[in-house]
Amino acid sequence: MDYTPKILIVDDNIENLKVVGNILQSEKFDIAVSLNGESAINILLNNEIDLILMDIMMPEIDGLETCRRIKCIDSLKEIPLIFLTAKAQTNDILEAFEAGGVDYIFKPFNRLELLARVNTHLDLFLSKRKLKELYKNRDFVYSIIAHDIKSPFNKITQFLQMLNEGYLDKDSSDYEALLDLLNTETQKTNGLIDELIEWGQLLTNENHNxxxxxxxxxxxxxxxxxxxxxxxxxxxxxxxxxxxxxxxxxxxxxxxxxxxxxxxxxxxxxxxxxxxxxxxxxxxxxxxxxxxxxxxxxxxxxxxxxxxxxxxxxxxxxxxxxxxxxxxxxxxxxxxxxxxxxxxxxxxxxxxxxxxxxxxxx
Missing domain, CATH: 3.30.565.10 (Histidine kinase-like ATPase, C-terminal domain)
Incomplete structure (x- = not known):
């Protein structure tokens, strides 16, 4: 099952919520809605949201101030926010970008334009998140290779050197014990490599489910x-x-x-x-x-x-x-x-x- 992006729509006008919500739900997005800024922030703190569509003109806390508050919260600041606005003046648009918005959509809504902008910013955000996960996992795998694979390989090399240089009598119990240790270390290391390969296939989508x-x-x-x-x-x-x-x-x-x-x-x-x-x-x-x-x-x-x-x-x-x-x-x-x-x-x-x-x- 493919991942379904989750979008939060924030607007104090219920009719606007219905119009935008219906357009996005027709494209199979998961939708959450809020009528004000305080509620929106609470939803964001308790749910995984991939994109925010927010009206600028709202009572109490307007969209610009709500956006500024969101961008001050570490766990939320990377979520892209598109402003919904009827204000087309240059200064208004600049203020929206300065507040932290990534784009804006003018009212009344054009279905194709709305979907194009939503899909563009979702693709960018999800690709960026995936890239961060890959870098994080890459660094984690490197640390495993550096320590957990290198360490047993060093042991294996030492064991083989001892056997090769004839330090132990082939008929002795120590020789048998060393062979057992060599076999154990080899199996453990091979098992770890297999797990890394399986995991890597999943991360790179080479092994589709x-x-x-x-x-x-x-x-x-x-x-x-x-x-x-x-x-x-x-x-x-x-x-x-x-x-x-x-x-x-x-x-x-x-x-x-x-x-x-x-x-x-x-x-x-x-x-x-x-x-x-x-x-x-x-x-x-x-x-x-x-x-x-x-x-x-x-x-x-x-x-x-x-x-x-x-x-x-x-x-x-x-x-x-x-x-x-x-x-x-x-x-x-x-x-x-x-x-x-x-x-x-x-x-x-x-x-x-x-x-x-x-x-x-x-």
Whole structure:
């Protein structure tokens, strides 16, 4: 499903709101409306808006002053604002630009002109936002390459050098242990590279999502099989209690990546001998897929960091397993790809439950 831009229309004249709203809704935009500046700012602070159309002449706080206030709020100042005005004097237009507007549309409205200006500024804004996200993600990937990939590769090089120079007897236990370490580091690094490639394909739209109806249980079976080596090494019990009839609308590959990362996280933070369970519930429209572990859980502070504030966070598992910190970022991107939601409940020292809420298929 393509992204639908959200537009806020601000005008104290209800007839004007109807005219502009009808034009934009006919083009399938999401519309929010406000009759005054104070209400408009409140809507902007509590919703994700991509473009503002604002009348200049309004009681109490006019459009120009409302625009100035918006541009003083860091989280809102980048949103493009187009003024709706009946004032065509040069000084009025200059004042509108000085206040922070990016364009203006004269009343009475011309449908084609309105849509042309709206689409132009939406394209510019959304492209700019996408570019910022790509730069941010690029820098994040560079930091992973610099540290989390370079570090194990250095270890691998050292191990190979030790083997090549004959420091260890091939029949010794130390030699076998070194081979095991070499194999472990190679697998971990290869896994991280695979995740980076999958994530990069999503970010560059090379791997377009194919939302189709799929049975859920076989997907979870595949995920469990993929990670069975890690679960066996900690003697964990993993149960797939998904209803065999459960079907979801999803992109199968990215859904597997979501649950592979969630399960890897559960394995990492569940002590030896613990239990991990997949289950599901559903209503008429949604399927609620739960992954519950008996692990060490997370504190409220950690949950706020990684789920509410989107801070980069990584830590070691119960057996000192190294974490790359990339999994959650991939999960969030792929959840969005599937028009799904991700929720988490966790109690420190008791365990964590991840819930993926996704569209149901009949």
């Amino acid at each position: 194919q939302l189709q109806s799929k049975h859920l249980k076989p997907i979870i079976d595949s995920v469990i099989t993929f990670l069975e080596h890690q679960s066996f090494s900690k003697a964990l019990e993993i149960q797939n209690n998904i209803d065999e009839k459960a079907k979801i609308i999803c992109d199968e590959k990215s859904i597997e990546v979501i649950f592979r990362n969630l399960l890897a996280n559960a394995i990492k933070f569940t002590p030896d001998g613990g239990k991990i369970t997949f289950s599901n519930e559903e209503n008429t429209q949604k399927v609620f897929i739960q992954l519950k572990d008996s692990g060490i859980g997370m504190t409220k502070e950690v949950l706020e960091k990684i789920f509410e504030n989107n801070e980069f966070y990584k830590t070691n598992g119960t057996n000192k397993e190294k974490g790359f910190g990339l999994g959650l970022l991939i999960i969030k991107d792929f959840v969005k790809k599937n028009n799904a939601e991700l929720k988490v409940d966790s109690i420190s020292e008791e365990g964590t439950t991840f819930t993926v809420i996704i569209d149901k298929s009949i």
